[in-house]
Amino acid sequence: MRSKLMEWPKELLELFDDPLLDGVRPKPTTPTANDRMHQKMAEVNEWIQQHGREPQKTGSLKEKMMFAALTALKNKGLWT
Numbered sequence: 001m002r003s004k005l006m007e008w009p010k011e012l013l014e015l016f017d018d019p020l021l022d023g024v025r026p027k028p029t030t031p032t033a034n035d036r037m038h039q040k041m042a043e044v045n046e047w048i049q050q051h052g053r054e055p056q057k058t059g060s061l062k063e064k065m066m067f068a069a070l071t072a073l074k075n076k077g078l079w080t
Helices: 010-016 033-051 061-075
Strands: none
Touching: 033 061
16 A cells, blocks of 8 residues: 555656656765775675684785774774
8 A cells, every 4th residue: 555655746757757867866875984994894804704814914915905904993992
C-alpha cells in the first residue's frame, strides 16, 4: 500500500521521464574524515590479517603506506 507522502504530482513524474534528464544522477556524497579513518582502519586490519603481522617501515610501497596509516591511527589514540 502506497503512502500519500510518497505520491508525486503527475507533472513532476512527466518531467523525470524527459529524455533530456537521462543520465542525470544525484551527486555522490563526499566521504567525511570519519569515513576515511574507518576505511584506513579496515585496510590496515586486512593487511595484518593477510600478512600475520603489523606493517613495517622498511617493506614494499604498499606496506610503507599501511605503516604510515597505522602510525597515524596510533598517534590519534585510535589503535593500541
